[in-house]
Amino acid sequence: DAKTTQPPSMDCAEGRAANLPCNHSTISGNEYVYWYRQIHSQGPQYIIHGLKNNETNEMASLIITEDRKSSTLILPHATLRDTAVYYCIVRVREKAGNMLTFGGGTRLMVKP
Amino acid sequence: NAGVTQTPKFQVLKTGQSMTLQCAQDMNHNSMYWYRQDPGMGLRLIYYSASEGTTDKGEVPNGYNVSRLNKREFSLRLESAAPSQTSVYFCASSERSWGAMNTEAFFGQGTRLTVV
Numbered sequence A: 001d002a003k004t005t006q007p008p009s010m011d012c013a014e015g016r017a018a019n020l021p022c023n024h025s026t027i028s029g030n031e032y033v034y035w036y037r038q039i040h041s042q043g044p045q046y047i048i049h050g051l052k053n054n055e056t057n058e059m060a061s062l063i064i065t066e067d068r069k070s071s072t073l074i075l076p077h078a079t080l081r082d083t084a085v086y087y088c089i090v091r092v093r094e095k096a097g098n099m100l101t102f103g104g105g106t107r108l109m110v111k112p
Numbered sequence B: 001n002a003g004v005t006q007t008p009k010f011q012v013l014k015t016g017q018s019m020t021l022q023c024a025q026d027m028n029h030n031s032m033y034w035y036r037q038d039p040g041m042g043l044r045l046i047y048y049s050a051s052e053g054t055t056d057k058g059e060v061p062n063g064y065n066v067s068r069l070n071k072r073e074f075s076l077r078l079e080s081a082a083p084s085q086t087s088v089y090f091c092a093s094s095e096r097s098w099g100a101m102n103t104e105a106f107f108g109q110g111t112r113l114t115v116v
Helices: none
Strands: A009-011 A018-023 A033-037 A045-050 A061-064 A069-075 A084-094 A095-098 A108-112 B004-007 B010-013 B020-027 B033-036 B044-051 B066-068 B073-078 B087-094 B105-107 B110-116
Touching: A009 A018, A018 A033, A018 A108, A018 B066, A033 A061, A045 A061, A045 A069, A045 B105, A061 A095, A069 A084, B004 B087, B010 B020, B020 B033, B020 B087, B033 B073, B044 B066, B044 B073, B073 B087
Parallel strands: A009 A108, B010 B110
Antiparallel strands: A018 A069, A033 A045, A033 A084, A061 A069, A084 A095, A084 A108, B004 B020, B020 B073, B033 B044, B033 B087, B066 B073, B087 B105, B087 B110
């Protein structure tokens, strides 16, 4: 089963790029990497996902290594409103079937 | 566009009381989920419904029951509340089942439940 490892916390200066790493060394070939964030106990918010190619949308970029064992979420110009817990998620096959499991995430603090 | 709506937003129960948390989505999604989040922790899946008419246990189903009333609504019931069920409960929906498919999920704003 694929699982993810993220640093528990990171700081970033406002206006700078925030690079959030994630290790998923046991990911299977057909499993997507998803990123969500949770701002101050609100419901989690979808950011981006990818399979093997790098992806970019209006919120962030996702860089996945060629061997797919790790990825990096990039917020190009972090603002104070980006302070949140960021979750890197890969499908976990459990007895219950297909589902996504949230780990501890990375608490990103954007500082002025 | 409301997305995923949860009611109530806050609730205090006494030990042994029962209650039902309601969740409705207006995006015509097939799959719906219930998670709980304890202070300082990540989300843990309680139950999910891959499609209308089906429900399955997640990681922490004990003490809960669910009903997929129709495609829009997925309720979570606590038959006899315990202090260990004090948590924030999130409902989510997605067009298709996660994991096997390339799809994102949308979350409600949560129900903050305290059991005393």
